[in-house]
Amino acid sequence: MLDNLALGVATAVSPENLLWCFIGVALGTVIGMLPGLGSATGVALLLPVTLALEPVTALIMLAGIYYGCQYGASISSILISTPGDSSSVVLTLDGYQMARNGRAGAALAVSALSSFIAAIITIVGLMLLAAPIADLALRFGPPETLAVILLGLSTIVSFAGDNLLRGITMAAVGLLLSTVGIASGFTDARFTFGSLNLLSGLDFIAVLIGLFAIGEVLHQIHRGGEAPIRARFKDLVITRDDVRRMIPASLRGTGLGFALGVLPGAGATLATFMSYGLEGRVGKHRAELGTGAVEGVAAPEASNNAAANASFIPTLSLGIPGSGTTAVLLGAFVVFGLQPGPLLFEQQPALVWGLLVSFVIGNFMLLVLNLPLAPVFAQALRVPYSYLYPFILFISLLGAFAIGNNTFSLWVAFTAGVLGYFMKRFDFPAAPLVLGLVLGPLLERSLVQTSALGRGDLMIIFERPISAAFTVAAILAILAPVVLAAVRRRRAPGRARQSTPTA
Amino acid sequence: MSGGPEGGAGADRAPVQVTATGVAGGGPTRADLVGTALLAVLGLAAAVYGWRYGFLVDGQVGAGFLPVATGGFIAVASTAEIVRMGLQRRATRADDHVRAPVGDERAAAVPTGQAAPDEELDVFGRTAAQRGRAIAVVFGLLGAALLLVPLIGLLLSLSLAVLVLVLVVERKGPVAAVASAAACLAFGWLVFVQVLGAPLPSGALGLV
Structure with a gap:
């Protein structure tokens, strides 16, 4: 392996590859910041530009766009509560709150550092474990996938706020909205009411642009607008305490993201929600989550980056895309006459190892770019909101159009914006809805496949050890807080009675 | 989820918190x-x-x-x-x-002689009623902008919406409004059309 690593280093550090890697990560950061233009769109848009390059150079640049987008999407989530894609939604919870508390620079720095930590750890994991992990991932059948999704959905308890029932209801609304269009595994068109635009379903990126970006803008106007934040420079810089709190959360997020990113289709979004949920359970500062906690930025950001890197495992070693973006990258491999799969590591060692080493270099470039620029990016919040929000609405709607190049997405984003405003106003949490909407198609597909596997008996989920363990964990995750709250309520009057005489 | 602590210089004039469920007690x-x-x-x-x-x-x-x-x-x-x-x-x-x-x-x-909380002015000097009207205007403007897309195209209709928002809703001067709209138009054209090659609709008039 050391020979291969040396070959990879030699390939990745050539001046040409370094230059294109830098161009890739810089472009990726800009694309990621624009709502709607996620990494998959960014890679697809710029694929034609790379056709004149050597295959390894082109793939290094395209991969650079991929992880550059992850950084960029985090910046817009933190600064203006406008997630670039679904895997950055969770960052709007604590990252945006940190920004509103005058700590935007620190939030951006935590985001960049935790991404970097995750990237380095997962890249080493990728180099060492690609083949065995890919093999393990292949053992995940529909029941196991269904169980993982149920566990993902159970993280709602961390997002539901004070009213768990309302949070679960919003997740159910998200699942219901995901059923619009042609059913997964069927030929029926559902809830389309004769509209051709609805046949392919509601684009979740357009919905999340509306819910978060437009909804947030309208909510700010309702609340009376935000004053420009003129934070002191020292508040914009990450502190030693931030780093101390960031590291354990980043490590937990990395582990979870790596495990989930390996599973084809499970993806970074699920990883970010689950890592946030995990922080809500085990984090030392879990009570601060939702108010601008460092852990609320570090964990989802690390898991996002870890999942993105781990999604290359099934892509490179099996030829199965681990995410939407790696599916586009898989297309790029084919364009250059390469066939990802078990033989790729043997036949193209310079390309594969050069690409893997370039991940390290690219992530280092992103850290060098983003860390000093964090306080500079944070200056965007000094722009008076009167000028900032028309610009947010402008780029949000342009981004909504660019998703599928159709005006119907504009109306979806607009409608979701109106919905998002009323949801915020009446305290209906938006994050569970997005989770339901994103996981819906995956849930339904695995549900249908599990049903077929068990000949109608969904209880086979309990007959297989892995799926049974995940399902039980999901049930416990939902029920435990309810039961604990009931126990606390029952104990409270007793304590009150005991304390009354002494009061 | 909303309503985090306010920071910065504007904290002394923190916006009014209005929630549907949030009537004290x-x-x-x-x-x-x-x-x-x-x-x-x-x-x-x-x-x-x-x-x-x-x-x-x-x-x-x-x-x-x-x-x-x-x-x-x-x-x-x-x-x-x-x-x-x-x-x-x-x-x-x-x-x-x-x-x-x-x-x-x-x-x-509420001390005698002061306005009720809902009547407090926000950082832009607007009352709660004016903010309610502003939201309705923003809804209407965005809807109108989307309806105009088939006629004047996406970039122009959204830039026009920015112009009206800054001028009418935010009550800024015409120079500031035109500058904001022009900046948005230039940014959108440069990034989405020139760099990313997104086929933005130019509408029946085919201007931009």
């Missing part, structure tokens, strides 16, 4: 009840409509399974929430009735 509002009732109706309608797609087909999960399951859950959960809110409202009323002789705490909290 009060129960759920009518809007809360209406919103949850709408959800219940939506869930019920989805469950009934979804049944037509087939809940189970040959004993296996059908195309209507998820719509019926989620719709049914939404209907039941929302009904339970309405019942809970109704009970909470009744308890709050009973509580208010008991406290009535003492007087309304909220009214007591």
Whole structure:
């Protein structure tokens, strides 16, 4: 392996590859910041530009766009509560709150550092474990996938706020909205009411642009607008305490993201929600989550980056895309006459190892770019909101159009914006809805496949050890807080009675 | 989820916090009840409509399974929430009735001669009523901008919306409004059209 690593280093550090890697990560950061233009769109848009390059150079640049987008999407989530894609939604919870508390620079720095930590750890994991992990991932059948999704959905308890029932209801609304269009595994068109635009379903990126970006803008106007934040420079810089709190959360997020990113289709979004949920359970500062906690930025950001890197495992070693973006990258491999799969590591060692080493270099470039620029990016919040929000609405709607190049997405984003405003106003949490909407198609597909596997008996989920363990964990995750709250309520009057005489 | 602590120089003029459920010490509002009732109706309608797609087909999960399951859950959960809110409202009323002789705490909290919290001015100097109107105008403007897309194209219609927002809603001068709209237009054209090659619709007039 050391020979291969040396070959990879030699390939990745050539001046040409370094230059294109830098161009890739810089472009990726800009694309990621624009709502709607996620990494998959960014890679697809710029694929034609790379056709004149050597295959390894082109793939290094395209991969650079991929992880550059992850950084960029985090910046817009933190600064203006406008997630670039679904895997950055969770960052709007604590990252945006940190920004509103005058700590935007620190939030951006935590985001960049935790991404970097995750990237380095997962890249080493990728180099060492690609083949065995890919093999393990292949053992995940529909029941196991269904169980993982149920566990993902159970993280709602961390997002539901004070009213768990309302949070679960919003997740159910998200699942219901995901059923619009042609059913997964069927030929029926559902809830389309004769509209051709609805046949392919509601684009979740357009919905999340509306819910978060437009909804947030309208909510700010309702609340009376935000004053420009003129934070002191020292508040914009990450502190030693931030780093101390960031590291354990980043490590937990990395582990979870790596495990989930390996599973084809499970993806970074699920990883970010689950890592946030995990922080809500085990984090030392879990009570601060939702108010601008460092852990609320570090964990989802690390898991996002870890999942993105781990999604290359099934892509490179099996030829199965681990995410939407790696599916586009898989297309790029084919364009250059390469066939990802078990033989790729043997036949193209310079390309594969050069690409893997370039991940390290690219992530280092992103850290060098983003860390000093964090306080500079944070200056965007000094722009008076009167000028900032028309610009947010402008780029949000342009981004909504660019998703599928159709005006119907504009109306979806607009409608979701109106919905998002009323949801915020009446305290209906938006994050569970997005989770339901994103996981819906995956849930339904695995549900249908599990049903077929068990000949109608969904209880086979309990007959297989892995799926049974995940399902039980999901049930416990939902029920435990309810039961604990009931126990606390029952104990409270007793304590009150005991304390009354002494009061 | 919203409503984090305010920071920065504007903290001394922090915006007014208005939430539907947030009336100090009060129960759920009518809007809360209406919103949850709408959800219940939506869930019920989805469950009934979804049944037509087939809940189970040959004993296996059908195309209507998820719509019926989620719709049914939404209907039941929302009904339970309405019942809970109704009970909470009744308890709050009973509580208010008991406290009535003492007087309304909220009214007591506002010193004589000052405006009620909802009438406080925000950082832009607007009252709650003006903010409500501003939201309606923003909704209307965005809708109008989208309706104009087939005629003047996406970039122009959204830039026009920015111009009107800054001029009418934010009451800035014409120079600031035109500059904001022009900056947005230039940014959109440069990034989306020139760099990313996105085929933005130029409308019937085909200007940009």
